[in-house]
Amino acid sequence: MIDIRVKGIKPAQGFLSRLFQNMGMKRALARASEGIEDLFGHNLRAKRFRRLSAEYARWKQRRFPGRPILVLSGRMMDSLTKSRAPGAIRQISRGRLRFGTSVSVGQWNLYALHRDGTPKMPKRDPTPSRRKVEKLVREEVMKEFLNRVRW
Numbered sequence: 001m002i003d004i005r006v007k008g009i010k011p012a013q014g015f016l017s018r019l020f021q022n023m024g025m026k027r028a029l030a031r032a033s034e035g036i037e038d039l040f041g042h043n044l045r046a047k048r049f050r051r052l053s054a055e056y057a058r059w060k061q062r063r064f065p066g067r068p069i070l071v072l073s074g075r076m077m078d079s080l081t082k083s084r085a086p087g088a089i090r091q092i093s094r095g096r097l098r099f100g101t102s103v104s105v106g107q108w109n110l111y112a113l114h115r116d117g118t119p120k121m122p123k124r125d126p127t128p129s130r131r132k133v134e135k136l137v138r139e140e141v142m143k144e145f146l147n148r149v150r151w
Contacts, residue, residue: 028137028144029097033083033090035136036099039128041081044070049124070124076103076110080126097137 049069052060064072071077079087079101087103101111117123 025141025144026092028140029092031143032137032140033092033097033099035140036128036133037081037083039132039136040126041077043126043128044068044077044080047126050122070114070126076101076114079103080111 045068051057052069060067060072075085075087078085079089082088083090087101089098089100089102091098101109103110111126113121115123115125115127
């Protein structure tokens with residue numbers, strides 16, 4: 001979520017409010033959402049995760065040969081890297097982007113399980129760093145702002 005607050009100067013608050021209403025924040029956040037999908041895709045493919053237990057690695061190799069860590073069916077990966085995939089959550093409003101997945105197995109959200117780990121499974125978090133996401137959103141908002149400003 002982007003939260004912009006100006007304290008103290010009332011005219012500046014009104015100006016910034018009108019500016020953001022008119023500058024196409026939804027468009028900037030939609031582009032940021034696509035960038036976040038790319039970051040998740042990179043992390044899911046390239047990030048080094050803790051090894052699987054020997055027992056689970058054997059089970060996975062028999063049932064899902066060649067699949068990397070965090071991928072069985074590919075549903076979670078698709079929902080984090082493709083906006084139209086089943087389970088993908090992309091909600092964009094004027095000043096907010098909600099990005100996530102609702103893919104689950106039974107009562108468990110797969111993303112939360114991997115992000116947080118369990119007593120039997122170590123944490124394997126595919127989430128892009130906050131710094132990278134903030135930089136991406138800042139760049140997209142600034143691009144939109146510069147496209148809208150008439151010099």
